[in-house]
Amino acid sequence: MYTTAVCPYCLRAEQLLRARGVADIEKVRVDLDPERRVEMMQKTSRRTVPQIFIGDTHVGGCDDLIALDQAGKLLPLLSGDPA
Numbered sequence: 201m202y203t204t205a206v207c208p209y210c211l212r213a214e215q216l217l218r219a220r221g222v223a224d225i226e227k228v229r230v231d232l233d234p235e236r237r238v239e240m241m242q243k244t245s246r247r248t249v250p251q252i253f254i255g256d257t258h259v260g261g262c263d264d265l266i267a268l269d270q271a272g273k274l275l276p277l278l279s280g281d282p283a
Contacts, residue, residue: 202240202251204231209262210250216265217252220278254278 201217203210214225230237230249244251244258252259254277259265268274 201225201253202228202230202236203249204229207249213250213252213262213265216269220269220274222278255280
């Protein structure tokens with residue numbers, strides 16, 4: 201997850217992922233490393249954080265993650281079953 205130190209949406213996304221059983225969240229702090237922000241923007245075509253990846257799948261931001269969960273598609277993605 202691409203993130204910054206003071207991002208309430210990043211915290212909310214992390215809370216949701218932890219509530220769904222994700223113990224290890226790799227955080228890339230784009231506020232500390234401008235090159236990683238450039239990397240994030242190249243990968244996602246987005247400027248805002250969080251930008252969440254589950255494996256190689258770009259989920260999007262916090263709202264996208266919540267929508268995925270509400271649609272019942274987050275847990276299958278987390279378990280490695282994208283269907």
